[in-house]
Amino acid sequence: MSQQPIADIVGVAVFIAALLFSNEVAAVVGPYMVIVVAATLGASFKVARRDKTTRTSAILFFLRVVGMAVLFTSVLAAGLNAYRPELSPRLTVAPIALLIGFVDWPWALAKVVSVGFAALERVVGGKGGAS
Numbered sequence: 607m608s609q610q611p612i613a614d615i616v617g618v619a620v621f622i623a624a625l626l627f628s629n630e631v632a633a634v635v636g637p638y639m640v641i642v643v644a645a646t647l648g649a650s651f652k653v654a655r656r657d658k659t660t661r662t663s664a665i666l667f668f669l670r671v672v673g674m675a676v677l678f679t680s681v682l683a684a685g686l687n688a689y690r691p692e693l694s695p696r697l698t699v700a701p702i703a704l705l706i707g708f709v710d711w712p713w714a715l716a717k718v719v720s721v722g723f724a725a726l727e728r729v730v731g732g733k734g735g736a737s
Contacts, residue, residue, distance in 0.1 A: 616640050616696040637696070638676065641703040645675030648707020655710070675706040682706075 620636030627635060649671040653664055679702045683695035686702070 614696050615700050637680070637699055640700050641676055641679045642672060644700045644703035645672045645679070645707040648675070648704040648709075651708050652710065671707055675703045678706060679703045 616637050619639040620632050623632035623635040623639060626632075649668050652671060653668050656664070656667065659667075679699055680695070682702050683698045686693055686698055687695050
């Protein structure tokens with residue numbers, strides 16, 4: 607019986623989880639371990655950029671960011687895999703979770719909306735809505 611080498615970070619996490627859980631449970635828990643660690647790294651940078659507040663507020667913000675990453679990372683990884691089949695979700699969960707944890711979402715979404723409005727204005731012809 608030949609053993610295959612562990613090729614990605616999710617495989618390492620599944621291996622570590624298998625030390626504590628059964629193989630079936632480890633296969634489910636492993637990717638989420640990677641998501642939590644990557645989101646924690648990204649969120650630590652986001653908390654450092656944040657205005658100084660109380661510790662409780664910072665911890666709740668940190669937990670909210672990591673929770674958001676846990677909820678959305680697997681969905682985004684599956685969507686990315688559907689769009690680009692060569693990108694396996696096992697390879698993309700860590701960067702996606704890190705990005706979700708790191709990005710300042712209100713700022714990023716405001717930029718997307720402003721670019722969308724600018725494109726819409728160009729299409730309409732810049733008349734400003736007055737007829």
